[in-house]
Amino acid sequence: MIRYYSTNRHRTGPGLKPFTGRVGFREALLMGQAPDGGLFMPDRIPRLAPEEISSLKGEPYWRAAWLVGRLYWEDSIPAGDLERIVREAYDFEVPIEPVDGRRHILRLDRGPTASFKDFAARLMSRLMSYFHSGGGRLKVLVATSGDTGSAIGEAFKGVAGVEVYILYPEGEVSPRQKRQLDTIGGNVRALVVKGKFDDCQNLVKRAFLDPDLARLNLTSANSINIGRVLPQSVYYVWSYAQLAEKGEEAVISVPSGNFGNAFGCELARRMGLPVRRLVMATNANDEFPDFLRTGVYRKVEPSRKCISNAMNVGHPSNLARFFDIYGGSLDRTGEVIRPPDLDRMRKRIFSLAVSDAETRQTIVEVYRRHRVILEPHGAVGWKGLEEYRKREGDDCLAISVETAHPAKFPEEIESLLGVHPPVPPGLRDLDRRKGEPIPLSGDYASFRDFLLSGDPPA
Numbered sequence: 001m002i003r004y005y006s007t008n009r010h011r012t013g014p015g016l017k018p019f020t021g022r023v024g025f026r027e028a029l030l031m032g033q034a035p036d037g038g039l040f041m042p043d044r045i046p047r048l049a050p051e052e053i054s055s056l057k058g059e060p061y062w063r064a065a066w067l068v069g070r071l072y073w074e075d076s077i078p079a080g081d082l083e084r085i086v087r088e089a090y091d092f093e094v095p096i097e098p099v100d101g102r103r104h105i106l107r108l109d110r111g112p113t114a115s116f117k118d119f120a121a122r123l124m125s126r127l128m129s130y131f132h133s134g135g136g137r138l139k140v141l142v143a144t145s146g147d148t149g150s151a152i153g154e155a156f157k158g159v160a161g162v163e164v165y166i167l168y169p170e171g172e173v174s175p176r177q178k179r180q181l182d183t184i185g186g187n188v189r190a191l192v193v194k195g196k197f198d199d200c201q202n203l204v205k206r207a208f209l210d211p212d213l214a215r216l217n218l219t220s221a222n223s224i225n226i227g228r229v230l231p232q233s234v235y236y237v238w239s240y241a242q243l244a245e246k247g248e249e250a251v252i253s254v255p256s257g258n259f260g261n262a263f264g265c266e267l268a269r270r271m272g273l274p275v276r277r278l279v280m281a282t283n284a285n286d287e288f289p290d291f292l293r294t295g296v297y298r299k300v301e302p303s304r305k306c307i308s309n310a311m312n313v314g315h316p317s318n319l320a321r322f323f324d325i326y327g328g329s330l331d332r333t334g335e336v337i338r339p340p341d342l343d344r345m346r347k348r349i350f351s352l353a354v355s356d357a358e359t360r361q362t363i364v365e366v367y368r369r370h371r372v373i374l375e376p377h378g379a380v381g382w383k384g385l386e387e388y389r390k391r392e393g394d395d396c397l398a399i400s401v402e403t404a405h406p407a408k409f410p411e412e413i414e415s416l417l418g419v420h421p422p423v424p425p426g427l428r429d430l431d432r433r434k435g436e437p438i439p440l441s442g443d444y445a446s447f448r449d450f451l452l453s454g455d456p457p458a
């Protein structure tokens, strides 16, 4: 059985209590993070045989999720239940677009909120519902500054036995994001907080620590949950199987912010996927490419604002997982407790920072040459791949990930390309949806009373 340990287990020092135990998947999923604030990691990475990977050629996406899921949850979810869960989670298309020669775009932008976060959120929500047994409904709390909240909210919509509360800061989300959050409805409630994103996060953190709320079955669905990371290894396996011939190697490029998506690829590699190089392209938040070059880790603080805004992260939380899997240890504040094997990291990972000017130029060039529309995040990934090819002279099979739909950035695309990107199903009727958020003052006592009563505070 695979168990999960904490990335902070090596930390020592006054007042620190490293978590040196191991927990099962169910506990890791429902706890969200380790008691010492570390991230959960599997103590063994299961292997996929080459024939298992190639057997996915021509198969629907959910088959790959089932195959990978079986490796992790064989002893906790019966095969038939897992099939039902993944078929329901992955009921949308996953296009692979040939661009040039052996280079492809993998579009992870056709889920209900048109970003790749749907892939993880839709499976994690169903796993939480499945694993939550015992009395009472599970209450999921999420603090969001935009996209994550709607992906989580949509993913939990209608999921049995679960209520979701999304806290977002008044005036800090775009009007479009606000509509997406306010109108999910059903078992998903939007709470608009007087304050900033940090205030939302603090309310959620205090609620988890509050003994008065212990009986409420509170859990979090934040980006470091292991239940969000594992599903993010599946699309690498599936897309590779569609394109590869006879076990050949592939280069995979992932536009990266918090590094959860890229870590999914690192896991897939260790499960047996022949990844020659993982390209991790960042925007101007260049702490990781700098670290690979110099061996010195310096977070970017405050983080830099770029047009690929979902990647404006100056200290990626999932970097602790990369450190761990390469034999090192990094704490939450960005302090290196133990350096990773840098030589090995450099051999397997290529990382590069892409400026906003280069991002825009890439969107224009790719459209002009290939008639393929990229949005800013996907363009960062594509530019990373192109630079890798130029420097290494490598012309092997390549997959670059597009993480959001271009229709989420209509002004940028229109000003660069003079075209309107077609709107995907998930965003189509947004203006007609109805729903109002529940206002919260930002004061903890009223949030607690609200959770206890299930009603808005007067």
Ligand SMILES: *Cc1c(COP(=O)(O)O)cnc(C)c1O
Pocket (backbone or CB within 6 Å): 115, 116, 117, 147, 255, 256, 257, 258, 259, 260, 261, 262, 310, 311, 377, 403, 404
């Ligand atoms: C969240 C997000 C990213 C960054 O993914 P990480 O897993 O945080 O590296 C990239 N693109 C889009 C559109 C996103 O929403």
